[in-house]
Amino acid sequence: MEHTMSPQDDVRAAVLEHPAVKGAAVRVDDAGPRPRTVCYVVPNESGPRSFDLDQVQGVNPHETQYLYDEIFVQRSYMRGGVTLREDAVVFDVGANIGMFSLFVLENCPSATLYAFEPLAPVYRLLERNAASAGDRVHVFRHGLADREADVSFAFYPGNSWMSGLRDYSDPQAEADVMKTYLLNERSKGMAKARDELIDHFDEYAPALFRTTEEPARLRRLSEVIDENGVERIDLLKVDVQRAELDVLHGLEERHWPLVQQIAMEVHDSTGSETEGRLTEVVSLLEKHGFTTWAIQDELLTGTDRHTLTAIRPEYAGDPRPVIADHLRNGGAARQEAELLDWLRGRLPGHLLPDAVVMVDSLPL
Numbered sequence: 001m002e003h004t005m006s007p008q009d010d011v012r013a014a015v016l017e018h019p020a021v022k023g024a025a026v027r028v029d030d031a032g033p034r035p036r037t038v039c040y041v042v043p044n045e046s047g048p049r050s051f052d053l054d055q056v057q058g059v060n061p062h063e064t065q066y067l068y069d070e071i072f073v074q075r076s077y078m079r080g081g082v083t084l085r086e087d088a089v090v091f092d093v094g095a096n097i098g099m100f101s102l103f104v105l106e107n108c109p110s111a112t113l114y115a116f117e118p119l120a121p122v123y124r125l126l127e128r129n130a131a132s133a134g135d136r137v138h139v140f141r142h143g144l145a146d147r148e149a150d151v152s153f154a155f156y157p158g159n160s161w162m163s164g165l166r167d168y169s170d171p172q173a174e175a176d177v178m179k180t181y182l183l184n185e186r187s188k189g190m191a192k193a194r195d196e197l198i199d200h201f202d203e204y205a206p207a208l209f210r211t212t213e214e215p216a217r218l219r220r221l222s223e224v225i226d227e228n229g230v231e232r233i234d235l236l237k238v239d240v241q242r243a244e245l246d247v248l249h250g251l252e253e254r255h256w257p258l259v260q261q262i263a264m265e266v267h268d269s270t271g272s273e274t275e276g277r278l279t280e281v282v283s284l285l286e287k288h289g290f291t292t293w294a295i296q297d298e299l300l301t302g303t304d305r306h307t308l309t310a311i312r313p314e315y316a317g318d319p320r321p322v323i324a325d326h327l328r329n330g331g332a333a334r335q336e337a338e339l340l341d342w343l344r345g346r347l348p349g350h351l352l353p354d355a356v357v358m359v360d361s362l363p364l
Contacts, residue, residue: 007351011039014346015356018339020044023362026353029326036354041339042362055132057125058097059160067099067161072106073359077237077263078326080293080309084108085320089232091221093144093247094239096122096161098129098137104235105133107324112136114224118143118216119153122160140224142217143240146249153216158208164241165216171209173269175201177303178208184299220250225258238264242274248284256288260318262310266294269304278306285310 008026015024023042028035058064070076077100084090084104088111092101095115104111115130115137117123123141130137143165154169156162162174182198197204224230236259238247244264251259262285268278282292290310297307336356343352 008037010351011037011343011347011353014343015039015041015339017346018342020335021339025362039339039343039353039356040359040362041336041356042359043335056097056099056102057128059122059125060158063159063161064097064099067096071099071103074297075326076297076307077103078324079263079295079307080326081311082235082261082263082309082326083322084111084324085234085318085322086110087112087320088234088323089230090114090235090237091233092116092237093221094237094241095126095139096239098126098139100237101137102129102133105136109136110323112138114138114140114228114230116140116142116144118218119155119160119163119214121155121157121214122163138228142219143243144221144224144250145218145243145246146220147218148220148223149218151216151218153214155212155214156209157212158210162209162241163214165243166213168242168273169211171211173272173304175205175209177300177305179205180302181299184301188299220252221247222250222252222255225255230258233259235261235263238262240265242267245277245281245284248281260312260315262290262308264308264310266306266308267304268306272304274304278308281308289313 011026012024015021020043021041022044025040027038027040029038053064053068056064056068058067084107086108088104088108090101090104090111090113092098092104092113092115095101095117098115098117101113101115104113113130113136115126117126117139118141120141123139127139130139152166153163154166154171156171156174159174159178179198179201182194182201185194186198238244240247244266264281266278266281267274269275278294282294285292289312291313293309295307296305336358339356340353343356
């Protein structure tokens with residue numbers, strides 16, 4: 001029987017003919033408003049040096065890798081039309097070790113970052129990682145909320161990125177989310193190396209979510225804006241473990257027009273205090289002039305985690321050039337453009353991918 005190549009196979013075969021290409025995979029990306037064909041390319045060793053994860057200081061290797069995959073590979077905070085423009089001002093709320101801040105600077109070197117991490121053990125790592133990026137990241141050892149207060153945080157040394165305000169903490173719920181994520185990975189054939197962890201997860205969970213209490217400081221977003229003379233926020237990223245509404249309520253009406261884009265994690269769990277949260281946040285943002293877009297990652301199906309993007313329609317008219325978006329890596333933009341031009345000379349128009357994206361490794 002004759003074997004027929006798929007359109008994706010044709011694209012992959014063509015791009016692999018380029019001498020600077022080591023590997024390639026072609027996927028249909030449905031993260032945006034319409035499906036797009038994306039050709040992911042691993043360059044040869046002689047190509048430009050990519051982001052060096054080994055230089056990032058993290059709490060635990062497994063969570064550092066997870067954060068890298070979520071932020072750099074999946075580009076999860078760049079979905080729904082989020083862009084990074086030249087000289088972007090970005091607030092990283094719930095920064096943890098600063099992976100998102102590093103991502104922004106890797107893709108948009110002219111950006112200015114304001115990164116917030118209230119937990120002292122994690123803040124020390126954020127400070128070191130930010131220092132490696134020069135003076136473009138301003139770090140703050142406090143969280144953001146709807147009030148100024150000294151509070152207690154539930155800190156999970158085994159999974160620091162899931163730590164949060166003590167009043168909202170739920171170690172069992174966090175363990176359930178992780179277990180569901182791993183089971184979803186397995187169901188898609190993606191978690192063979194984690195079989196032992198999955199099979200014995202209930203035994204490991206108490207250690208992974210051992211809880212200590214850490215003092216922390218909370219402040220209001222509007223106070224930070226005033227004290228630092230911030231004139232615009234191109235992107236407000238929020239990932240604060242059930243405290244996302246508190247962050248938004250800390251923004252006074254006079255400051256809402258400064259915020260152009262928001263990318264945030266929203267918790268919405270039936271039968272809990274967060275039930276209906278996604279609808280509530282969407283309503284608040286649309287009231288303030290944003291167009292919203294919500295998605296739940298397929299690996300988080302069955303959990304309370306949702307990604308919400310909000311963008312002001314008029315932001316599309318900002319005259320500054322777009323340096324990066326969900327599909328384009330600013331640091332590799334020239335190489336991607338050259339490969340796309342090269343493919344135009346070798347493929348019919350209907351087979352051309354919508355974008356070429358440089359990555360460190362395959363599979364994605």
